[in-house]
Amino acid sequence: MSAETPAGKPRVRVFLVDDHSMFRAGVKAELDTITDAVQVVGEAGGVGEAVAGIARHRPDVVLLDVHMPDGGGAEVLRRVRATDTDVVFLALSVSDAAEDVIAVIRAGARGYVTKTISSAELVTAVLRVADGDAVFSPRLAGFVLDAFANRPGAAPINDPELDLLTPRERDVLRLLARGYAYKEIASELFISVKTVETHVSSVLRKTQMSNRYELSRWASDRRLV
Amino acid sequence: MSTQLLHAPEAEIDRIERAATEVAEPEDLRFYRRREGRAVAGVAGGLADHLDVRVLWVRIAFALLAALGGAGVAAYGLLWAFGQQAPSDRPAPEVGARERQQAFGLVAVGAGLSVGMGTLSGMVNAWVAGGIGVALVGTALVWWEADQAQRRKVKGALLGGGRAAGLRVGAGALLVVAGIVIFLLRSIGLDQVQFALLAVFAALIGVGLLSVPWWLRLVRDLGEERTARIRTEERAEIAAHLHDSVLQTLALIQKQSEAPREVLRLARGQERQLRSWLYGPAGYGARPGVPEDTLSEAVNRIAGEVEDTFAIKVSPVLVGDCPLDDRLRPVVLATREAIVNAAKHAEVAEVSVYAEVEEDKITVFIRDRGKGFDPETVPGDRHGLADSIHGRMERHGGAVRLRTAAGEGTEVQLHMPRTKVSP
Numbered sequence: 168m169s170a171e172t173p174a175g176k177p178r179v180r181v182f183l184v185d186d187h188s189m190f191r192a193g194v195k196a197e198l199d200t201i202t203d204a205v206q207v208v209g210e211a212g213g214v215g216e217a218v219a220g221i222a223r224h225r226p227d228v229v230l231l232d233v234h235m236p237d238g239g240g241a242e243v244l245r246r247v248r249a250t251d252t253d254v255v256f257l258a259l260s261v262s263d264a265a266e267d268v269i270a271v272i273r274a275g276a277r278g279y280v281t282k283t284i285s286s287a288e289l290v291t292a293v294l295r296v297a298d299g300d301a302v303f304s305p306r307l308a309g310f311v312l313d314a315f316a317n318r319p320g321a322a323p324i325n326d327p328e329l330d331l332l333t334p335r336e337r338d339v340l341r342l343l344a345r346g347y348a349y350k351e352i353a354s355e356l357f358i359s360v361k362t363v364e365t366h367v368s369s370v371l372r373k374t375q376m377s378n379r380y381e382l383s384r385w386a387s388d389r390r391l392v
Numbered sequence: 393m394s395t396q397l398l399h400a401p402e403a404e405i406d407r408i409e410r411a412a413t414e415v416a417e418p419e420d421l422r423f424y425r426r427r428e429g430r431a432v433a434g435v436a437g438g439l440a441d442h443l444d445v446r447v448l449w450v451r452i453a454f455a456l457l458a459a460l461g462g463a464g465v466a467a468y469g470l471l472w473a474f475g476q477q478a479p480s481d482r483p484a485p486e487v488g489a490r491e492r493q494q495a496f497g498l499v500a501v502g503a504g505l506s507v508g509m510g511t512l513s514g515m516v517n518a519w520v521a522g523g524i525g526v527a528l529v530g531t532a533l534v535w536w537e538a539d540q541a542q543r544r545k546v547k548g549a550l551l552g553g554g555r556a557a558g559l560r561v562g563a564g565a566l567l568v569v570a571g572i573v574i575f576l577l578r579s580i581g582l583d584q585v586q587f588a589l590l591a592v593f594a595a596l597i598g599v600g601l602l603s604v605p606w607w608l609r610l611v612r613d614l615g616e617e618r619t620a621r622i623r624t625e626e627r628a629e630i631a632a633h634l635h636d637s638v639l640q641t642l643a644l645i646q647k648q649s650e651a652p653r654e655v656l657r658l659a660r661g662q663e664r665q666l667r668s669w670l671y672g673p674a675g676y677g678a679r680p681g682v683p684e685d686t687l688s689e690a691v692n693r694i695a696g697e698v699e700d701t702f703a704i705k706v707s708p709v710l711v712g713d714c715p716l717d718d719r720l721r722p723v724v725l726a727t728r729e730a731i732v733n734a735a736k737h738a739e740v741a742e743v744s745v746y747a748e749v750e751e752d753k754i755t756v757f758i759r760d761r762g763k764g765f766d767p768e769t770v771p772g773d774r775h776g777l778a779d780s781i782h783g784r785m786e787r788h789g790g791a792v793r794l795r796t797a798a799g800e801g802t803e804v805q806l807h808m809p810r811t812k813v814s815p
Contacts, residue, residue, distance in 0.1 A: 309710060
């Protein structure tokens with residue numbers, strides 16, 4: 168198996184973590200057939216297996232199920248990232264409840280997509296996180312907007328750098344929540360796709376680091392923070 | 393959808409249920425006290441059912457036996473204590489008024505005979521017999537109440553039946569004590585009674601103390617048993633829900649596997665239903681404390697309706713929330729109309745809806761990546777966009793913006809200022 172795509176870029180090595188073997192098989196087959204850009208190098212059906220497998224294969228991107236026995240995706244994130252912060256995680260889940268989404272993002276995932284996503288979109292998302300960018304589903308963008316909203320009576324802001332979104336970031340998030348692709352956002356706001364990516368990454372960082380009450384509450388609902 | 397589609401799973405369920413009843417079928421030959429149509433505790437009736445003779449004969453036998461030094465009364469008491477009350481689902485025999493009168497008459501005869509014969513034979517004197525009689529009536533009252541409690545299926549304690557039950561048990565206990573006191577007064581002297589009562593109380597307290605661990609265990613076991621029952625009931629409810637919803641949908645999906653649109657519609661509908669069942673009344677990411685009728689709930693609801701009707705995927709994203717008022721209801725209706733338009737005309741599988749609640753305004757975007765259209769060329773007889781969206785929004789002080797072009801999808805933007813700033 169060649170490590171290079173025809174375009175010359177190295178293939179993105181993907182590791183699948185999901186407790187449903189049927190789902191793993193499906194994703195693997197889809198990724199293998201529709202693209203040359205990614206390559207599934209391994210898979211795991213449980214937390215322990217995943218931690219060991221990720222350490223052995225050292226993949227570029229881990230596709231991580233949120234709900235699994237023994238602590239779920241958040242536990243995998245915690246254990247892997249304790250020793251290795253280079254591996255990039257993309258959470259993939261059926262649930263898009265705020266607690267789940269925010270919890271894995273704050274545990275260190277660089278993106279969140281639901282399992283109903285199309286295969287082509289999944290490939291795009293994998294490539295994007297592999298490049299170091301963030302992937303926000305519309306609903307995740309909605310949650311983040313909600314969490315950073317300036318409501319009367321909200322908790323005071325401790326760190327404006329982390330606890331507030333810039334107007335531009337807000338605009339980008341709004342368009343993401345409306346279902347716009349990065350390219351469409353760029354042309355809508357008259358900025359480059361690269362700038363859109365920068366804004367989204369910055370929002371991701373704030374979502375992960377901010378101490379805003381809503382974020383810590385959503386995360387603590389899954390005993391994470 | 394025809395019921396034929398459900399044929400296979402239903403037949404399967406039928407078979408399982410039949411098998412279950414067959415296992416429980418063997419006839420129950422145990423002696424049960426009658427639940428209905430009884431004079432005292434249903435012992436005579438139960439015995440008659442058990443031996444397959446007439447109740448009247450059994451009752452006469454008890455009454456006659458009562459004359460032999462109270463043997464009938466003792467036998468009745470023992471059968472009462474050891475015989476179980478019939479389960480409520482056993483068929484009860486019809487009992488006429490005449491039979492009831494006979495029964496009560498025979499009870500009186502039996503009591504009279506036992507006391508009378510006892511007195512006549514000189515085995516006991518009238519006082520002793522009276523004391524014992526009063527005590528027996530008291531005991532009967534307490535036991536009868538226990539039966540009643542079991543009938544009511546009172547959860548837990550024996551005394552859990554309201555004031556009337558407490559009164560009955562108290563009266564019974566009082567009668568028993570009175571009977572014993574009468575008995576003692578006649579058998580021994582007054583000064584000895586005091587001593588005897590003291591001894592009895594001391595013994596009772598001793599027994600009470602000794603049996604504390606046993607009582608505690610009883611209470612704990614009862615609690616555990618109740619927890620287990622609640623858990624079982626909960627599991628049964630979940631199983632029933634999954635059976636009614638998920639399993640039926642899966643069965644339908646298997647039958648319709650060659651119709652992808654239909655499968656998609658079923659799957660989406662089921663997913664939404666299951667989510668709202670799992671995550672509470674407000675659907676996605678239920679937030680407790682949000683009042684009943686809110687914008688987010690309304691938008692999720694209409695999104696679900698359109699999904700069901702047009703077999704497309706509608707993914708609403710909501711930022712902020714507020715209660716519905718008279719200015720927001722038109723927004724919700726216009727949103728619905730816009731989603732329906734997209735579902736009908738855009739030829740897409742997915743419509744995204746984004747609603748944001750800000751302090752001073754509400755904005756809703758309904759977007760599809762479908763074929764789009766040229767607003768200038770819409771025939772004049774199409775009222776959807778003009779009346780249901782533009783007209784509705786403008787009448788209530790809102791505005792509509794439309795972005796579309798042939799081949800580039802459509803986005804309807806609804807803006808509505810809010811009536812009041814949220815507190």
